[in-house]
Amino acid sequence: MNVEMPVEIVGVLLLGLGYLALLFGCGFAVERGWVPVRITRHPIVYTLALGVYASAWAIYGSVEMAAHAGFGYLAYYLGAAGAFLLAPVLLVPIQRITRTYQLSSLADLFAFRFRSRWAGTLVTLVSLLAVLPLLGIQVQTLSEAINIVTASQAGGSIALLFCAVIAAFAVIFGARHSQSHGRHDTLLSAIAFESIVKLLAMLGLGAVALWMVFDGPGDLQLWLEGPGALLQQQTPKLDPAQWRTLLLLFFAAAFMMPHLFHISFSESLSRHTLLQASWALPLFLLLMALPVPLIWWAAQSVNTDIPIAAYAAYLMTEHWWVGALAFIGGLAAASGTMIMIALALSGMILNHIVLVARPPEARSDLYGWLLWLRRGLVVAVIIGGWLFYQWVGRHHGLIGLGLAAFVGMAQCLPGMLALLYWPGANRKGMVIGLIAGVGVWLWGLWLPLMLSLPVPTLPVTPLTDPGAPVWYNVTLLSLAVNILLLIVISLFTRISEGEQTAAEACSVDAVIRSKRFPLEAATASDFSTHLAHALGDEAASREVNRALQALNLTPQERRPYALRRLRDRIQANLSGLMGPSVARDIVDRYLPYRHDDTPETDDIHFVESRLEAYRSRLTGLARELDGLRRHHRQTLAYLPVGLCVLGDDDELLMWNQALSQLSGISGESVIGSRRDSLPAPWPRLLGSALEATPGPLYKQAVALHGRDYFLTLHKAILSGNDSRGGSVILIEDHTEMKWLEDELVHAARLASIGQLAAGVAHEIGNPITGISSLAQNLRYDTNDPALLETADQIQQLTQRVTKIVNSLVGFAHGGRQSVPIPASPVALASISEDALHLIHLARSGEDVILTNETPDDVVVRGDAQRLTQVMVNLLSNARDACDQGGEVHITAGCQGQLAWWRIVDNGQGIDPRVRDHLFEPFTTTKPAGEGTGLGLSLAYQIINEHQGKIDVASPPPGQPRGTAITLWLPLYQQDDQPTHAQDSDC
């Protein structure tokens, strides 16, 4: 038998399937990357996706509402706009909690805050019951629109076909991964596309009404003042109390309906995106609402008798494309809502009903199992919507169905507000209040709707009005009971410790004082082993690695702080996978804390990291205080003295930059670890400082990165009323001071030896004079040539001794800086010779060849003894720098008005590290005790006083090694007058 399909049905099928094919095309285009990311991740896409709030109700239900309540239809839009206008105080805190703890649904949030899996299950059941009528509305509008367009009863079957395609879309683009939390760019872009389509459809219908049915705004106004005035006066007016109740219902629905909660908090890019939606979504809703009265008035102006007000758009004109526009707008709105409801609700059912009833076992295909469960639930929810329409929805109007849904969802509002603003609310109060409120709703509104029962008689209370619609009375009664029980029971029952912690984490102004406990697992790799009992090897390893990557940690991580953060991250990730209740159970069981004798302390580092993360959200006094905290922290961090802070449990809380430089250990790598797990010698050193009473530990000798250091440690115990315990240790590097002290001792010893030597030299002078006189006498007393020669030799030798003694005494007196430089002629050759004499007195360096090639005619202006001191210091350095058999040459010459005097050696040269501060006091490369580091400094000072300068070349030009030091001194001129007699104190 050949059955021909009417052309209208074919047309609707083509139109509907064509639109859905376009939606698939949009999805594929985004997925393949044909649409730039800057578009798909633009905040406007997020706002348009939030436009999913404007479901089929906005296309058809609003027109019906306008017909029955005039501008009362605006409650649907203004309620949602109000919720988003309050985004900074309402939505942003919810977003913060859901992001931090990876909560993807209202049920997750309730289960997390009230620390009860049953709270999550209860909210899921309420959401399911409340959303079914809303799903039914979407199918109903589609089905009845098809019936009207095709003038047949094929709407139900065609709607089922569309539902199947919509379910396929939801599975392909929304349930690709097992994780329900996290942004789906493809899905969000497709929903945004649907919002654009329905907005254009509504604006198009409004334009048709205004310019095709009426002749523009003027004509509309004339109609409203003329023939339409009577019709409008006949429109019932919504009671102000009912209007406010409607506003409240839509306000709650705007962020608590499963699909809206999902988009608002699971898909939003950032806080900024959400705040942008606070004005952009109300604008979108304004544009959606604007054409509604136009459509209704246009339909009224054409047909005064409209059988189904909801579909007035089809009655405005005879043009087929106007009907097609209304149909596409309705399909876009219905399909978007169904997709998002199915995805959101499937996640809730999976996490809070399926996984609670049947916890996941250690299985190799955990992810696949979760994914297929979720896909099945997505399809089941959409088909459930169609079944609801078939059994229940088709017998009721859109307003009745919609209000049943919104009143049900509003039952979660008291719990949600308590969650954000009342840390004292507890599980018992919330659950009993919710059950009672839902009970009233089911009994008064939902069951009569489902089972076509007569509306029950509600008890007379001061709140209810016997003449008011049943939805109004049920709303007031159920919410009043709900709120009352929540408050009373919470006030008179105890709140558990876990719940208190969660309440603080959720509360807007809570002071969070996280405690820290050690974990049973000692390293990050232990986590995989422990979790494998619950998740199986593969999933456990994958989850641990994912958390490690997110935190930038390694599997070898042992720091207690890092392990606690790893545990939190794994719990949050598992929460996104299988809900907070199951995640918490798994983590508590397999990654437990150790409650031993360790003192309970605040997790200051965690609190700080949270403050850093939320810094941009702080305002007013809190922001100022945070600025002050950062300032103090930076003061400690950049303190030029090493500083570390240890908690009472020996956990390291601070390790500043100076200490990082001193120890070679970065703060990031050790903060959060125990003192005993620090690299040597720090555990012993810090332990000694902590045990030392009462004073500091002075100059503790330690070896750090191959060098010897002397550290002084000061300790203070952090105590007092507001203190969180612990100790602060200051670590000063006294290595240089210790070295200077040693050098000073050495220099003092040398100075005393020098004084002794000068005294001895002075004393030697008398006997030498005596010996010389005796030798002179001997020459007069004999003519024996042999004796005369001996007497000459004795005299020469005594002269030599006298000369040496004079040089030594002169050198000893040369350090006196207060004496002005005399302008005496000084022959550099004799100075060089004197210096060589003195150098030869030293026992060391006897195998170094010292040669003096200074010409006799180079005469400079200056102080012979101070220049001798310079030359002795330079020769001494040159000789010490030479190896065995090394050579040192002294040369001199004239250049213009200056004489140059050069000491060249072929020794080791000057270390480049000390070259820049060669002439600074205490600069030496000699081992401690062998050099004072003062010689070159003194030489520089003396040459400077002589108006000369020093050039250093190491190695000298043309030589592979060694050093050449050239002194430039002013030549002696004949007109130079000596200002003082040369010091002749010898």
Next chain:
Amino acid sequence: MYVYRIMLFLVFGGYLLSPLLMNGWSDPEAAWYRPFVIWGGLIALTLWLEQKRKLDER
């Protein structure tokens, strides 16, 4: 918090006074688009407050 207080005040004030919006439906003297003009004004105010908040946070 200053901005939030303005917002709370506006939203709750608007909530209490909002039934007045419905009077325009059957009043031929009032322009039919009056509720939308008020609504648009509220959106503009929110946009201004949002810009102010962004500047404050910089």
